[in-house]
Amino acid sequence: MENFMPILVDTLFGFAALFVLTKVLGKTQIIQLTAFDFIAALVLGELVGNAIFDKKIGIMHIAFAVLVAGILLYVTEFITQRYKASRSLLEGKPSIIIHKGKLIREEMKKNKLDINQLQHLLRAKDAFSIQEVQYAILETDGTVSVLKKSAHQTPTNNDLNVRPESVMLPMMIINDGEVLWDNLAEAKLTKEWLQQQLKRQEIDSVKEVFFAEWIEGQQNLFIIPFKNKDKQ
Numbered sequence: 001m002e003n004f005m006p007i008l009v010d011t012l013f014g015f016a017a018l019f020v021l022t023k024v025l026g027k028t029q030i031i032q033l034t035a036f037d038f039i040a041a042l043v044l045g046e047l048v049g050n051a052i053f054d055k056k057i058g059i060m061h062i063a064f065a066v067l068v069a070g071i072l073l074y075v076t077e078f079i080t081q082r083y084k085a086s087r088s089l090l091e092g093k094p095s096i097i098i099h100k101g102k103l104i105r106e107e108m109k110k111n112k113l114d115i116n117q118l119q120h121l122l123r124a125k126d127a128f129s130i131q132e133v134q135y136a137i138l139e140t141d142g143t144v145s146v147l148k149k150s151a152h153q154t155p156t157n158n159d160l161n162v163r164p165e166s167v168m169l170p171m172m173i174i175n176d177g178e179v180l181w182d183n184l185a186e187a188k189l190t191k192e193w194l195q196q197q198l199k200r201q202e203i204d205s206v207k208e209v210f211f212a213e214w215i216e217g218q219q220n221l222f223i224i225p226f227k228n229k230d231k232q
Helices: 004-025 035-053 059-082 084-090 105-110 115-123 181-186 191-200
Strands: 095-099 133-138 144-148 171-175 209-214 222-225
Touching (some): 095 105
Antiparallel strands (some): 095 133, 209 222
16 A cells, blocks of 8 residues: 555646646647647656656656646747747648638648548538538648538528527536526526426426526526436
8 A cells, every 4th residue: 555655646746736737828728739739748748657657756856847848838838929930830820721612732731631531620610521611721729610612601690681689698507416506696596486497397306407507588497307207
């Protein structure tokens, strides 16, 4: 058991340090993973992983590795924000793969992108045929932004001359049998209102509800029970 305690301590510390580093750098570093970020993540993961299983390396070494990696990422982010010329080198730049409906094979070769990979990326954007696409841009994080041809675009309310209405954000009220009291209060709803809603849908207890969602202006609470109640 004594051999496992140092590993446990190092693992918990490494996880906490990486978590703090992620919070400091911001959410965009997770979503917009550039080539430099990917390399830094691999190196940092390797350093922390080796430190956990190497008895000669302690918490201070892990902290130093995380600190150095954090400084590198921070400096890189500072440079790219301060000097525009460095962005293409450190972050890369988007590439137009499809231009006015035509496939740009030179850009595909430059980015090591084959037709099967492109089709996969297009399908993720609800474009199941290259013929539907007017423009496709390969972003620096590896995703593809797609602008479909007008014949394949989904019509908007403006196109259909539909009067615009307010869009309300759905709010979860019950999750896995537990009431989210903060959300209930934020929605300016009461416990009595919730009990009435459950009773109206023949639910005896909150424990029977897997998920419940409320939208402002909606008359009834949307409820998904753990299982359908069969009348016997």
